[in-house]
Amino acid sequence: MALIPIYWWNKEVHNFRISQDKFSKQPWAQGVILLVSVVVAMLLANLPFTKHLYHAFLETQLSAHILSPDGTIDWVFPRDMTVEKFINDILMVIFFFTVGLEIKREVVCGELSSFKKAILPIIAAFGGVVAPALIFTLVNHGTLAGGGWGIPTATDIAFAVGILSILGDKVPVSLKVFLTALAIADDLIAILVVAIFYGGSINLLLLGIALAVIAFVFLMKRLGEKRMAFYFVPAVVVWFLFYYSGIHATMSGVVLAFLIPMDARYNKAKFHRRARIVWTNLTEAEALAPDQFPNGPERHFLRRLSNLARKSIPPSYRLEHALNPWVNFLIMPIFALANAGVEITDPSYFNVFSYDATLGGVGMGVFLGLLLGKPLGITLASWVAIKCKVGEMPAKATWPMLFAVACLGGIGFTMSIFVDTLSFAGPDVPAEVTAHLRDAGKIAVLMGSLCAGILGSLLISLVHKVEAKKAA
Numbered sequence: 001m002a003l004i005p006i007y008w009w010n011k012e013v014h015n016f017r018i019s020q021d022k023f024s025k026q027p028w029a030q031g032v033i034l035l036v037s038v039v040v041a042m043l044l045a046n047l048p049f050t051k052h053l054y055h056a057f058l059e060t061q062l063s064a065h066i067l068s069p070d071g072t073i074d075w076v077f078p079r080d081m082t083v084e085k086f087i088n089d090i091l092m093v094i095f096f097f098t099v100g101l102e103i104k105r106e107v108v109c110g111e112l113s114s115f116k117k118a119i120l121p122i123i124a125a126f127g128g129v130v131a132p133a134l135i136f137t138l139v140n141h142g143t144l145a146g147g148g149w150g151i152p153t154a155t156d157i158a159f160a161v162g163i164l165s166i167l168g169d170k171v172p173v174s175l176k177v178f179l180t181a182l183a184i185a186d187d188l189i190a191i192l193v194v195a196i197f198y199g200g201s202i203n204l205l206l207l208g209i210a211l212a213v214i215a216f217v218f219l220m221k222r223l224g225e226k227r228m229a230f231y232f233v234p235a236v237v238v239w240f241l242f243y244y245s246g247i248h249a250t251m252s253g254v255v256l257a258f259l260i261p262m263d264a265r266y267n268k269a270k271f272h273r274r275a276r277i278v279w280t281n282l283t284e285a286e287a288l289a290p291d292q293f294p295n296g297p298e299r300h301f302l303r304r305l306s307n308l309a310r311k312s313i314p315p316s317y318r319l320e321h322a323l324n325p326w327v328n329f330l331i332m333p334i335f336a337l338a339n340a341g342v343e344i345t346d347p348s349y350f351n352v353f354s355y356d357a358t359l360g361g362v363g364m365g366v367f368l369g370l371l372l373g374k375p376l377g378i379t380l381a382s383w384v385a386i387k388c389k390v391g392e393m394p395a396k397a398t399w400p401m402l403f404a405v406a407c408l409g410g411i412g413f414t415m416s417i418f419v420d421t422l423s424f425a426g427p428d429v430p431a432e433v434t435a436h437l438r439d440a441g442k443i444a445v446l447m448g449s450l451c452a453g454i455l456g457s458l459l460i461s462l463v464h465k466v467e468a469k470k471a472a
Contacts, residue, residue, distance in 0.1 A: 030332065034332060062085075098327050119390055145424065151366050340417065352444050412448065424437040
């Protein structure tokens with residue numbers, strides 16, 4: 001009788017694991033987790049009994065102090081490292097690494113692998129970056145908020161693709177591919193924006209050493225090295241050098257992602273040749289104990305077969321596949337918990353159209369950039385490319401539907417919040433002013449992304465209904 005509750009408990013755990021696995025494979029799952037993380041972060045930052053603990057935890061120092069034997073030298077490593085900086089400068093390196101792997105895969109063998117496939121999404125992505133940046137600059141030119149022009153230029157692929165999956169067949173497959181490719185190109189542009197415009201003062205000596213290490217890794221790759229262990233140590237060294245050189249540390253993840261080999265250790269012919277030998281040995285081993293599977297020898301050959309299969313998959317793809325669940329369901333929620341928690345000390349944060357002659361209107365620039373700039377920029381750039389016969393209209397797509405899908409490009413969230421955390425700081429800007437502008441920017445990102453998602457969903461449903469009636 002004691003076994004019955006254990007059986008039912010194991011059955012429930014098994015069913016929970018199956019449900020958990022099904023949930024994690026849904027295209028909208030990451031968006032749901034991120035949304036929950038945002039809500040939790042806002043509650044933690046504003047509830048009276050949690051807000052002090054929340055901010056104190058994020059500001060906890062993680063740097064190690066190493067004293068010389070005589071106590072005269074105090075070496076701090078890493079410099080100024082807090083919990084928040086650990087999340088933004090170390091954990092986000094892994095996020096940018098996976099983004100780099102995804103961009104590389106799409107460029108080599110995906111939606112950006114040929115001129116015909118890539119040109120329209122790339123042009124549209126540029127339009128979707130330039131238009132919101134111009135809107136933000138027009139609103140905030142000459143004010144302390146002017147440096148935040150990069151905030152509304154990014155598209156969050158997780159939320160955008162998640163909404164498209166919920167809308168189902170209302171959107172042509174070609175436009176889903178278009179938006180996905182556009183978001184990938186958008187990520188690459190956002191990475192360049194962060195690297196060029198949002199770093200600190202550059203230490204040329206450390207940057208030169210970092211470039212030398214990168215050149216060594218490139219040479220190692222060209223010589224055919226495909227074992228991941230040989231790429232790990234240089235990755236840590238490059239992160240360290242970037243962190244201290246003034247280049248934002250997350251860029252080390254992108255650079256190294258492009259250096260990870262895309263070729264497997266075993267090609268097709270070598271895989272088939274070795275697989276036939278292992279398979280022959282496996283079938284011969286079956287005769288040793290036909291009633292037992294796998295027997296001892298069979299386990300050995302199955303491990304060899306598994307190892308053979310692993311080495312026949314490109315390292316870049318293996319890493320991307322292994323890291324994606326950790327990035328999507330751990331690192332990104334942690335990032336949201338640490339960065340979306342804005343303490344609402346000023347009700348004007350929610351008035352995105354407020355403007356101050358000195359501080360500017362960061363909320364207005366971000367909100368209008370995401371809600372209007374992104375769809376207008378994407379659509380106008382696509383229209384110019386198609387009219388000039390540089391690109392082709394996606395199959396079965398119409399201009400109203402393309403504009404409706406482009407509205408989803410205004411869901412900035414992850415990259416927008418990340419750029420916001422890097423903006424507004426300067427030698428002449430007081431720390432409290434920087435904090436105020438960043439908090440207002442984060443609220444505007446959340447509100448703009450929410451409105452862009454709602455507007456895009458409503459327009460897609462409306463356009464689909466109108467086009468369905470015309471077709472009938």
